[in-house]
Amino acid sequence: MVCVRCGRTFGHLKSALWCPDCGTEGILDLQYDYDLIGKVLTPARLAQAAVRTLWRYLPLLPVRGSKRVAPLDVGGTPLYDARALAQTVGMDQVWLKDESRNPTGSIEDRATAIAVARALEDNYSILTCGATGNAALSSAALAAAAGLHATLFVSREASDGDVAQLMLFGPDVFIVEGGYEDAVRLSLRSAEEYGWYNRNKAINPYLVEGEKTVAFELNEQTHGATPDCIVVPVAEGSAIAAIWKGYCEMRQLGWVRDLPKMIGVQAESAAAVYTAWKEGNDPVATQPQTLAESLAVGAPRDWRKAVAAVRDSRGMMVTVSDREILQAMHLLGERSGIIVEPGSAATLAGLNALLRSRQLPRTLSAALVIAGGGLRHPGAALEAAGKARTVPPDFEQVRTTLQRSLARTPF
Amino acid sequence: MVCVRCGRTFGHLKSALWCPDCGTEGILDLQYDYDLIGKVLTPARLAQAAVRTLWRYLPLLPVRGSKRVAPLDVGGTPLYDARALAQTVGMDQVWLKDESRNPTGSIEDRATAIAVARALEDNYSILTCGATGNAALSSAALAAAAGLHATLFVSREASDGDVAQLMLFGPDVFIVEGGYEDAVRLSLRSAEEYGWYNRNKAINPYLVEGEKTVAFELNEQTHGATPDCIVVPVAEGSAIAAIWKGYCEMRQLGWVRDLPKMIGVQAESAAAVYTAWKEGNDPVATQPQTLAESLAVGAPRDWRKAVAAVRDSRGMMVTVSDREILQAMHLLGERSGIIVEPGSAATLAGLNALLRSRQLPRTLSAALVIAGGGLRHPGAALEAAGKARTVPPDFEQVRTTLQRSLARTPF
Numbered sequence: 001m002v003c004v005r006c007g008r009t010f011g012h013l014k015s016a017l018w019c020p021d022c023g024t025e026g027i028l029d030l031q032y033d034y035d036l037i038g039k040v041l042t043p044a045r046l047a048q049a050a051v052r053t054l055w056r057y058l059p060l061l062p063v064r065g066s067k068r069v070a071p072l073d074v075g076g077t078p079l080y081d082a083r084a085l086a087q088t089v090g091m092d093q094v095w096l097k098d099e100s101r102n103p104t105g106s107i108e109d110r111a112t113a114i115a116v117a118r119a120l121e122d123n124y125s126i127l128t129c130g131a132t133g134n135a136a137l138s139s140a141a142l143a144a145a146a147g148l149h150a151t152l153f154v155s156r157e158a159s160d161g162d163v164a165q166l167m168l169f170g171p172d173v174f175i176v177e178g179g180y181e182d183a184v185r186l187s188l189r190s191a192e193e194y195g196w197y198n199r200n201k202a203i204n205p206y207l208v209e210g211e212k213t214v215a216f217e218l219n220e221q222t223h224g225a226t227p228d229c230i231v232v233p234v235a236e237g238s239a240i241a242a243i244w245k246g247y248c249e250m251r252q253l254g255w256v257r258d259l260p261k262m263i264g265v266q267a268e269s270a271a272a273v274y275t276a277w278k279e280g281n282d283p284v285a286t287q288p289q290t291l292a293e294s295l296a297v298g299a300p301r302d303w304r305k306a307v308a309a310v311r312d313s314r315g316m317m318v319t320v321s322d323r324e325i326l327q328a329m330h331l332l333g334e335r336s337g338i339i340v341e342p343g344s345a346a347t348l349a350g351l352n353a354l355l356r357s358r359q360l361p362r363t364l365s366a367a368l369v370i371a372g373g374g375l376r377h378p379g380a381a382l383e384a385a386g387k388a389r390t391v392p393p394d395f396e397q398v399r400t401t402l403q404r405s406l407a408r409t410p411f
Numbered sequence: 412m413v414c415v416r417c418g419r420t421f422g423h424l425k426s427a428l429w430c431p432d433c434g435t436e437g438i439l440d441l442q443y444d445y446d447l448i449g450k451v452l453t454p455a456r457l458a459q460a461a462v463r464t465l466w467r468y469l470p471l472l473p474v475r476g477s478k479r480v481a482p483l484d485v486g487g488t489p490l491y492d493a494r495a496l497a498q499t500v501g502m503d504q505v506w507l508k509d510e511s512r513n514p515t516g517s518i519e520d521r522a523t524a525i526a527v528a529r530a531l532e533d534n535y536s537i538l539t540c541g542a543t544g545n546a547a548l549s550s551a552a553l554a555a556a557a558g559l560h561a562t563l564f565v566s567r568e569a570s571d572g573d574v575a576q577l578m579l580f581g582p583d584v585f586i587v588e589g590g591y592e593d594a595v596r597l598s599l600r601s602a603e604e605y606g607w608y609n610r611n612k613a614i615n616p617y618l619v620e621g622e623k624t625v626a627f628e629l630n631e632q633t634h635g636a637t638p639d640c641i642v643v644p645v646a647e648g649s650a651i652a653a654i655w656k657g658y659c660e661m662r663q664l665g666w667v668r669d670l671p672k673m674i675g676v677q678a679e680s681a682a683a684v685y686t687a688w689k690e691g692n693d694p695v696a697t698q699p700q701t702l703a704e705s706l707a708v709g710a711p712r713d714w715r716k717a718v719a720a721v722r723d724s725r726g727m728m729v730t731v732s733d734r735e736i737l738q739a740m741h742l743l744g745e746r747s748g749i750i751v752e753p754g755s756a757a758t759l760a761g762l763n764a765l766l767r768s769r770q771l772p773r774t775l776s777a778a779l780v781i782a783g784g785g786l787r788h789p790g791a792a793l794e795a796a797g798k799a800r801t802v803p804p805d806f807e808q809v810r811t812t813l814q815r816s817l818a819r820t821p822f
Binding site: 052071072073078080081084101103104105137141142143144145146147151153154156159160161162163164165166167168169170172173174175176177178182183185186189190193194329330333334335336337338339373374375376378379381382384385386387388389390391392393395398399401402405 | 463482483484489491492495512514515516552553554555556557558562564565567570571572573574575576577578579580581583584585586587588589593594596597600601604605740741744745746747748749750784785786787789790792793795796797798799800801802803804806809810812813816
């Protein structure tokens with residue numbers, strides 16, 4: 001383990017999840033014995049592997065065995081060659097990595113799978129998380145599936161319906177009269193105080209290891225052709241760092257020759273990582289005002305890893321408005337048939353912005369990481385797509401309406 | 412093709428989707444050349460097959476090639492051995508077939524995949540469907556993914572948010588001032604009048620062929636051990652008939668020796684198929700009053716196939732109340748970590764009812780078909796699980812609250 005702030009190296013730190021010198025600012029980074037792993041895990045062996053979940057890459061994950069892992073199938077999500085979408089944005093190739101196909105509909109399940117496996121290995125019985133939507137839902141569900149108890153701290157922006165979906169899994173839920181950062185803080189303090197397993201992705205360095213499997217899958221699904229850029233929504237900054245790490249590990253293992261440019265997308269009002277990347281300073285906390293719930297992080301904790309991923313990969317960052325996000329959500333639906341959460345539609349919005357401003361050439365190939373699905377977000381759909389027309393239950397009325405629209409549209 | 416009403420046999424009927432003698436009451440049933448199929452498709456070959464979607468079973472599907480199929484990955488959903496749940500209901504083995512892992516979160520995607528493939532093969536450019544939630548969402552998404560236009564008729568019970576999710580995919584949507592049956596009727600009429608592809612599962616006999624692949628997957632996932640019973644939510648009646656058909660075909664092919672008992676579950680207020688099964692009469696239309704949207708079909712069209720599946724398999728049917736459904740929804744969350752729609756929670760509620768009334772012995776194994784996921788149903792979650800407590804952003808308050816609940820609960 002290496003501290004991303006001071007660079008100090010440690011062995012396996014069972015009790016502490018961050019650098020003892022730097023405190024919670026000193027997020028750790030896990031390193032493996034890649035020579036050893038390269039002997040047991042090869043692309044040829046992977047091609048024969050029957051396991052389709054993220055445990056397919058077990059030697060590259062911080063989990064001892066595959067016996068005591070969460071019983072839901074996490075990972076193995078589709079990669080789509082989105083030709084109609086590519087045509088619309090004017091690129092040669094656009095891939096969509098559809099993380100909505102995880103058990104609770106987001107990439108968070110990959111992180112939670114590791115959390116649950118580690119919690120079981122280290123004999124924890126309670127897991128805690130401070131979260132907005134996806135991470136809380138994932139923690140509640142996967143903990144329940146594994147027979148762990150979960151104590152969740154949710155910020156007050158969460159709707160009654162969202163909270164009720166958590167409650168279905170039987171955790172303890174605290175709605176915190178405050179923002180996301182307050183929820184995370186209470187969760188960290190509780191983990192310390194009561195010895196609960198800390199499932200906070202931007203702090204616990206084990207969790208992003210689950211998310212790096214997106215890179216391994218991408219590489220198998222593109223048959224080793226690294227996309228020129230990988231576009232990732234950035235909130236805490238963990239996912240973009242994790243996917244970059246996955247590609248770096250694959251290069252170290254000799255599985256890939258080319259590395260992708262990492263492109264991070266943030267919402268205009270929650271752009272602390274963007275600013276840190278652009279100006280080279282530590283990030284300044286912001287007050288997010290975006291409908292993209294999953295991007296609404298004012299004071300990201302994992303910004304160092306995220307900025308490093310963008311810099312080291314010679315990538316870039318971009319911010320997008322809610323209006324651009326809603327347009328992208330609609331475009332993804334119409335052109336690819338995928339319903340995405342606003343925060344993930346931001347990837348397409350960001351790509352479009354970079355293409356239009358000629359910061360990216362259209363001849364590149366891009367993989368968009370659809371980090372979360374849209375089924376839980378009918379409100380955003382309503383803003384993006386509007387209402388439908390109403391007709392009486394009478395075919396002649398349907399006919400009249402259709403003739404009117406036929407006069408306007410091509411079909 | 413065989414008419415399920417008069418028994419007349421037909422060749423491939425390109426233009427008509429029902430029996431020319433019986434009209435829309437004469438739903439057809441597709442038959443294949445099983446001797447021929449048995450030569451190309453064997454369990455041993457399947458075990459080697461790389462395709463994980465429902466096209467894995469292409470020779471048993473009414474589609475010519477796999478080239479022109481919808482580009483989203485449909486099928487290949489997980490089967491979970493739900494041990495904690497089995498323990499709770501007191502059975503030896505309970506499997507969950509999790510259809511929520513399809514692209515739009517339900518088994519409807521299997522039917523739509525066939526619809527889209529057939530529409531493309533027969534050069535249709537518009538597809539139509541009359542539907543409540545899942546079928547409409549599936550039709551909108553998979554049509555968009557395949558570059559087809561969809562015209563959808565939705566009953567007025569659909570919420571603005573649900574309709575907006577459809578609109579994201581760019582179809583024509585008509586909200587019909589009437590119920591589900593009115594929506595289906597307008598869709599059928601439009602299909603006839605304008606020559607659109609008819610994606611109405613209870614009429615178009617091709618569509619259930621997609622759903623029978625649930626049986627094929629189940630059999631591979633249980634390594635050929637047929638569950639004693641398969642519990643299926645019954646609305647139109649198509650899914651239970653389809654899964655039964657899948658098992659019958661596997662027996663004909665020599666892939667299985669044992670057939671399962673098919674257990675159909677309906678909501679108390681939408682129990683037309685149940686009544687037809689119980690009393691041996693034609694079903695009488697009802698006015699559904701259930702929160703289980705996907706079960707709210709008053710006048711099911713595919714009841715003949717459904718009743719035959721239950722009878723021929725020596726299965727049974729059962730009805731459940733909304734209260735039982737909500738309890739089951741909560742139990743599935745707590746015990747298996749899966750968030751299900753109310754209509755699919757009905758399977759567990761029905762199983763429980765049959766176990767308690769000793770109509771089913773606890774020594775049997777059961778597979779519950781979780782036909783649809785719960786992410787789109789926060790309202791039902793709220794009714795099932797209630798609200799969470801609120802705390803100020805202060806750890807001492809959390810501590811006090813936890814100490815109070817510690818006094819009451821075991822952890």
